[in-house]
Amino acid sequence: MTELSLRLAISVAQIAAVMGVVMLTVMILTLAERKVLGWMQDRMGPMEVGPYGVLQPIADGLKLFFKEDIVPAGANKFMFTLAPILAMVPALIGFAVIPFGPSQPFEFFGITVKPFVISDINIGILYILAFTSIGAYGIILGGWASNSKYSLLGGLRSAAQVISYELNVGLAIVGVLILAGSLSLVKITEAQGGGFWHWYVFALPAPQIFAFVVYVISAVAETNRVPFDLPEAESELVAGFFTEYSGMRFAFFFIAEYANMVLVSCVAAAMFLGGWNAPYPGTILGHMGLEQFAWAENIAWFTVKAYAFLFLFFWLRATLPRLRYDQLMKFGWKVMLPIALGNIVVTSIAAYLFPKG
Amino acid sequence: MELIFFFYFALVIALASVLVVALRNPIYSALSLLIMFFHVAGLYVTLHAEFLAAVQIIVYAGAILVLYLFVVMLLNLRHDERYHRQWPVAGLIGLTLVIEGLVLAIFSRRTASSGPTSTETAVEGLGNTEAIGDVLYSTYLFPFEVASLILLVAMIGAIILAKRNIGQDDGLHVANAQVETR
Numbered sequence: 121m122t123e124l125s126l127r128l129a130i131s132v133a134q135i136a137a138v139m140g141v142v143m144l145t146v147m148i149l150t151l152a153e154r155k156v157l158g159w160m161q162d163r164m165g166p167m168e169v170g171p172y173g174v175l176q177p178i179a180d181g182l183k184l185f186f187k188e189d190i191v192p193a194g195a196n197k198f199m200f201t202l203a204p205i206l207a208m209v210p211a212l213i214g215f216a217v218i219p220f221g222p223s224q225p226f227e228f229f230g231i232t233v234k235p236f237v238i239s240d241i242n243i244g245i246l247y248i249l250a251f252t253s254i255g256a257y258g259i260i261l262g263g264w265a266s267n268s269k270y271s272l273l274g275g276l277r278s279a280a281q282v283i284s285y286e287l288n289v290g291l292a293i294v295g296v297l298i299l300a301g302s303l304s305l306v307k308i309t310e311a312q313g314g315g316f317w318h319w320y321v322f323a324l325p326a327p328q329i330f331a332f333v334v335y336v337i338s339a340v341a342e343t344n345r346v347p348f349d350l351p352e353a354e355s356e357l358v359a360g361f362f363t364e365y366s367g368m369r370f371a372f373f374f375i376a377e378y379a380n381m382v383l384v385s386c387v388a389a390a391m392f393l394g395g396w397n398a399p400y401p402g403t404i405l406g407h408m409g410l411e412q413f414a415w416a417e418n419i420a421w422f423t424v425k426a427y428a429f430l431f432l433f434f435w436l437r438a439t440l441p442r443l444r445y446d447q448l449m450k451f452g453w454k455v456m457l458p459i460a461l462g463n464i465v466v467t468s469i470a471a472y473l474f475p476k477g
Numbered sequence: 478m479e480l481i482f483f484f485y486f487a488l489v490i491a492l493a494s495v496l497v498v499a500l501r502n503p504i505y506s507a508l509s510l511l512i513m514f515f516h517v518a519g520l521y522v523t524l525h526a527e528f529l530a531a532v533q534i535i536v537y538a539g540a541i542l543v544l545y546l547f548v549v550m551l552l553n554l555r556h557d558e559r560y561h562r563q564w565p566v567a568g569l570i571g572l573t574l575v576i577e578g579l580v581l582a583i584f585s586r587r588t589a590s591s592g593p594t595s596t597e598t599a600v601e602g603l604g605n606t607e608a609i610g611d612v613l614y615s616t617y618l619f620p621f622e623v624a625s626l627i628l629l630v631a632m633i634g635a636i637i638l639a640k641r642n643i644g645q646d647d648g649l650h651v652a653n654a655q656v657e658t659r
Contacts, residue, residue: 199504242605246531253539257511260543264504264550272550279547283540290535303528303606 126231134238138215146378147177153434160438187367192267195364199265204365204372207258210251211379217244218386219306221396221419236396236415237306244305245297248387249290252342255380256282259344262373263361274360277350277445284452285341285348291460292335295328295467296320296391301476305387309395316399321392326470331463332392334456336432339384341452343377345433347440348448385429389422396422482523489516498567503549507542514538528606 151166151174158165166173191200221236234240241247256279263275299320300308312318320328341348352360362373389395396418398404403414443451493513500506514537521530613621 196504241527243527243531246528246535250531250534250539253535253543256539256543257546260546260550261504261508264546276547276550279543283543286539 123231130231130233131238134235135216138220138238139212142212142215142379142382143375145382146375147181149378149381149430150177150180150374152430153437156431156434157438160435181371184367184371189367189369190364192364194267196265196267199261200364201369203258203262203265204369204376205258206261207255207376208372208379210255210258211376211383214248214251214383215386217241217247217305218383219309219390219395220386220422221415223306223310224415234306236419240304240306243303245293245303245308245387245391248305248383249286252289252380252383253282253286255376258373258376259361262365266361266364268364270357270363271361274352274357274363278344278361281344281348281350281448281452282342284449285338285456288334288338288452288456288460289342291457291464292331292338293391294460294464295326295331298464298467298471299323299326299328305390305395309390309397312394313397313401315401316394319392319394319397319399325474326467328392328463328467330459331467332388334460334463335388335392336429338452338456339388340433340436341448343380343384343433345377345381346437347443349442350445350448381430381433382426385426385433386422388429389425393425394421395425479523483520486516486520486523489513490520504546507546507549510545511538511542514542526605528609 154176155165155173157163164173166176169175169179191197216238217240219237219240223234223237223240225232226235227233259278259282260275263271263273263278266272296308297303300311302308302311308320312320312323316322317324321332322329344350344352350360352362357363362370365373398417398421403417405411405417406414490513493509493516496509497506497513500509514533518530518533518538521527521533
């Protein structure tokens, strides 16, 4: 029983650590987005709170926390309360299977622990897909429960968009799954070790470069970011599905959106860009004889890859205008879907002709 | 321990299924269905069928039920005047199904001692996902192909239904227009 409780304690500690890091990342992102947008538009961004504006996220958080919580007249109170929770929980729960660092087991009071992944389940990537698809419920129900036409339209747009682009996300990663022969993110990442030419974007016999592009575009669409932010198009729908939300409930939707961005960035890094593997064989610390500290370098590489994606999100926002709704649907079904399907066929043939080892 | 989980999942599945048909608000019905799907997935996990559990959530909860919600919201159904005159029929069908289930339960208990079936022994030692793929593309290849054919037919049917009024100059349109004017 003590072993069970110790395992439980370790799991809780891991979950707390990951949640802490994700929340910290979300805080950093809210500031980074405004700063990056500011620089790209030749502005300063937030400069008031703290030196160079770095304490802005804390000020924003405090403001949202102390705002009045308004439930609009005629809203369905139960659904209105449930929706932000339904949006936020799936966004955070997906991090359970992301490998942040090397999976070498680690002895801890007689128990072997994999310190850098909360749970290595053998269907890791499907688990993430399942829970990201649940995230749509929060948006749809939030839009419906608000009793406002803008919210409802935002919710409906989001439903159609998420379904369309989820399909492309799922199909884009099939190529990687064929090459790796596993659904576990830990195994997929491990199979990409030994230099950037082993990453699945570039790896022979079937470089997944097209699948990667499809994945990135679909991921942007699935997280409702510019240029696919039609569910919350401010020029048409005020603020879309969360028009009527205020205070912490709005904050929940906001955190969910950013946590989803972090999640899709982590998945992209793990599936296509080698996860925690460095772009050269082994690690520098390992070659210097400091094998026990090599995990730090691996985690650093994972962080760099994830943040590169997050920067891409901001970059797109600063660069591109919003798509029209019919363009969005046409693009998803007539361009992205055929490319993803074609990639599966090509990858399958290549994997059949050049089997591994 | 396993039994506790089974009874928890079974109880919630039964309760949620009743709520799906008993609740007046269609949105609440859809949410009960969502809860039910999740617990069915939980049941699959206790059976070590993780792949099925994930697919259950992705397909049913993630896609089909979202479409249901979509339709329910667009139509904005009133809460009253749904299936109220159907209690006798529903009761009859329900009773038949319960009896069938009981019969099956009794018979399966008799045959259960005869050991695992051939497919169970065949897939032992493989991973969950590999096992399903293996069985699907060998033992059940024909049903699998038939299912995909049915899906293809449904897809073509949906396209024809949706396209009926768009293509002005094809022969199909003329025939359909005649049907519509009748």
